[in-house]
Amino acid sequence: MSNVTTEDVQAAGGSTVMVPRPPAAAAHRIGSFVDSRLTGLVLKRTATAIVLLMVVSVLSFVLISLTPGDEARAIVGLGGTHEQYLHVRAELGLDKSPPEQYWQWLTRAVHGNFGETLTTSEPVTSSIQTRLGVTISLTVGSMILSFVLGVLFGVISAVRGGVTGRLLDALGVLGFAVPSFWLAAVLITIFAVKLGWLPSTGYVSPSVSLGQWLQSLVLPVLALSIGGIAAIAKQARDGMLEALASEHIRAARASGVSPTSIIFRHALRGAALRVIAVTGWIAISLLGGAVFVESVFAIPGLGSLAVTAATQHDIPLIQGVVVCFTVIVVIVNLSTDVLYIWLDPRVRVA
């Protein structure tokens, strides 16, 4: 008896297709990539992002309403007249009910208007814009360095083992324990004060001088990256070790695949997945670390702006910064999710 075919069934008067189907031949790579799973993910992430932004903004509004003290009074001061006080209140929108205030903020925010800082009366958006690029360059630089060195150290310590491995392990542990702001201070001590190779503070825009721009970023990026390097190295190392011990690597070795090929083509893929999975988290923590590093090195980025805003209780400004950071984080998360799905076919097929 041969395999049942549709013709047999139909000849037999049957109605159902019973052809045993081998597993669905996967469509062209792009085609299967852009499938419902991916679009579903993008939609989900976007929806989450919107909710996130709303939650953050509502949160800050709730917090503000709990603030002791009166903003308008603080601005006008004790010497101001009652009309001035009412005028400022109206300007700040404090005479409306909280939901109305929120709605007003929201509608403006959607149009890119986050109000003005309390201290300088500059539009919040422009304050952010000028500084956004700085923080981005700092964070991206740290991301790259963390990746490169982290993967390098992690893979080496996994493959080599022995003294090198343990040494790298120890460095990794230290990298977690050392606070970035303190490390920044140490780096300044060594490289700026003692050796004088690099500037201790300050930032030079690339449009002014590329060389000096790079110089001003070296120490900050280094300080910021240590935590990232440690985290990525650990993931890369764990991923490599896990892959090297896995059954399919053993089977590949048994089939005669060369050791170099094993490491680079097979084990590394598995390790890469683990690293990608943690990239989003690393990026977020780097953004957080940027706050401290920028303060230490007096870099005019979003991080130091946030600190200034917090110190001066400048609510509109810090709200704007928070929203900006959130948007960045959302984009990063979305990209890493997409990348992960693209790399791991198990996740792709629903």
Next chain:
Amino acid sequence: MTSIESSASPMMSVKNLSVHFSRGRRKALLRAVDDVSFTVENQQTVGIVGESGSGKTTLGRAILGLTPIAAGNVEWLGEDITVASRSRRRDLSADLGVVFQDPYSSLNPTRTIGQTLREMLHTSSNLSRQEMDARVGTMLKRVGLAADAAARYPSNFSGGQRQRIAIARALVVQPRLVICDEAVTALDLSVQAQVLNLLRELQRDFHLSYLFIAHDLDVVRYIADRILVFYRGQVVEEGPAEELYFRPLHPYTRALLEAVPIPDPTVRRATRASAKNQEEFDAAPVPETGCPFAPRCPYRTDVCVRERPVIESCRDGRFRVACHHWRQLDGAAAPVSGVNGRSQRW
């Protein structure tokens, strides 16, 4: 021990039981258990045999209330237990025990043996701590372990020993029926023999019934009084163990028996008449109409593809089979597809 009830009213009666799993919006429902009915009498062992995907494990879990039921019910001593509340389940656990397959995951590794066994006693009786300890000690000795095993953790024991502990856990509450879900599958042959002997002895001593779920026909034939053969959620055959093993009716049962390797090198396997690449058929969804085995069956005809066979009683009521052609297949002169080497030796 309770009195032996008349065989007129079975201890457990499964009626038209169905369990469905959804596989997503666009796929058809998976009928893991599809309109299954059978009974278990007092002090009887009913064996359930099937391969992966047959639904036998789901059946066991459904009876224990671990999986929601789509249709049908299970009656225990006349009471419908599919609608039992959680507190009723607690009381029931004194009557219905279970021994699972994997001796390594069926015991909580963070609790001592004593704690695990006492926990069972807590739920079903009001004994004092000393009484519980006494019972636990007795039970452990009965299954062949030292009484001080109660103070140890599962990691101190081998697979076979853990399975004995699992049996002790099931029996410490003195149940009436024990569901053995692949209880000996993961054990080595020599350990399996010990555990099977233990199960039989305990059945005699405690007047137990077993619902023995397994995929190894040799084991099931040995331990069970009656066997049900499952295929893709449906009962395809039921009959007395010995007779079913040596004179199967249903083509699937025959295929199963043909496929089992026999530990006897003088028997050389004749080429099987059944199709190759069986499991591709199993990967496809069960056909909506007709016999589920039809795609693989060497004897199928168009009625097989059109209509789902009804379970009929045959061989003077000893058997039930779901096949359109059982009459032709029964008592065919030579084994049509060669059930090799299986002659009754006693």
Next chain:
Amino acid sequence: MSIAEADPNGIIQCTPPKSARFLHRLLRRKLAVAGIAYLLALIVTAIVAPIALSHIAGQSAGSLDAVRAQPSLHHHLLGTDELGRDVLDRLFVGTRITLVGVGTAVLVVLAIGVPLGLAAGYFGGWIDRIVTWVSDLLFGMPGIVVVLLVLAVFPYSMLAAMTAFGVLVSPAMIRVVRVSVLPIERELYIAAARAAGLSRPYIIVRHVLPRVSGAIIVQTSVMAGLSLIAQSGLCFLGLLVRSPAPSWGGMVADGLQLIIQDPWLIWPPGILIAVTVLVLGLLGDVSRDALTEAWAAPVRSRRRPVTAAIGDISDEADAGALLSVRGLNVVFQSRGAHTRVVDGVSFDIAPGETLGLVGESGCGKSATAMSIVGLLPGTGQVEAGSIFFGGRDLATLSDRELHQVRGRDIAVISQEPMVSFNPTLRIGRQLAEIVRRHHHVSRAAARSRVLDLLAQVQLPDPAAVAASYPHELSGGMAQRVAIARALAGEPSLVIADEPTTALDVTVQAEILELLRELQANRGMAILLITHDWGVVAEMCQRAVVLYAGQVIEQGPILPVFQEPRHPYTKGLLTANPHGVPSSEALPAIPGTVPAPGQWPIGCRFKDRCVLATGECGDGTIPLEPVGTRREARCLHSAMLEGECA
């Protein structure tokens, strides 16, 4: 042979019960003691210092108190800062703020993370979805910046800031707990508990929670470290503590101001922070170990000396054999103990022959097979012996040299076909790589060879399979592909390690038939490792029976089955329910196999053997010839002569 006698070996192999008290176990570890002492010192300092050194908190610039301060007990051990304030004293006083902040954050993380993670992992369904969604939401917030927002609204409020921080990092705990709970929820003892009618809260608290406690402890220590760094960072920025009150982070900031004049000042607080984070992490790891130690699998220590292996067959390799193993010893290392698992095993495989390596679990059959190609897992290695193949002793080859042999001359098929393939690559690509490795052909030629191979293993649609990923295949298909992979190099020997154990019986029958056909066509030898005597009967020409690391019987298949000459072989064959009427008890072998490292002196089967006499325990039992190409390791094998199984 009924089982009414208590199992004599039942408890002997167990290690003595560990101390049930967690604290005792913890305190036995030196590192834990050091860490706990350190933390206790911190806590005491936190309580005492602000009281004892109450003048410190108020010391600010220009305060005459500082100038007129009594000399401190430690004579300014760490120096003074720019205002003359003593550094060590300030560190002491700043401890309280630090601990309060860390404590707040950790409490919040535990209070949110553990219950939500448990619920999501255990209940699944919509609860899991909501918790995951909330967790993703929190995770998506830029942590520090939100805390800054909170501080903008509630200036200098440690409570508000660290609570907010705790809430924002709790997703990490939720994830860890959830991921740990998920596999547990499927474990059978949970099913048993549910079947017993135990309530869900009870099951979660008493069954699930202890299992995940290790992960929770580790993650808590990580979170504590993280909180410490965050808190000191906020102090550094001057947002948490009003100066001149001292704080560790604030002191770093002070030191930074003076970096040019006095670079030393940043070091004491920085080192203190780093050390505390390290100690917290360390304590977490050590506590997790101590907690799980009680119920984790114990290390089997060697209690008796392992008898030396004697070369049983003449030590020269059989010239006509394809593979000759002589006196193979394989050891595994674990925590300093050497455990031998294969003891003096010798056998031959002729070209084109199928040899069955039979035994139960723990007999060493897999280790024997894997050592042939140098693929012992983990810490295993060949301690002694020779493996003659193709004129060379494989046991002496380095990994590089062995790599030439693997796949090309000797191929391996393992038990679980699905996991033996790289899950991220398509089948066709993985097979093509192997083909090109062994035959230097172009990509196109490799591709057509792959399709050819897949057709040879009777897959109906080779192209579709080649385009699939491993997880898309069923078990039987995956095994066929694994066979195809093994054939790619055209080996003369295939090692099949329990190739059908994980498959359904009807699929098993097909795979075995396939192997037989392929062998007949290609003339390759098969070393078949199995525990199933039916498979041995169907496939093999000769059988080698292993028990406790030794060969105890070997010979052609028919005599071994019909007239076994070792009580163990005979016991196994008769214990099979296949031939036993249900009215009889199964003739079971009493007792259990001695574990590696606990092999008795003399015959390792003697404690379970009906034929055993005193001399069976005297010394190593040699493997003696008992017929044409037959051997048995038993002093009483003559008694079994003529008895049919």
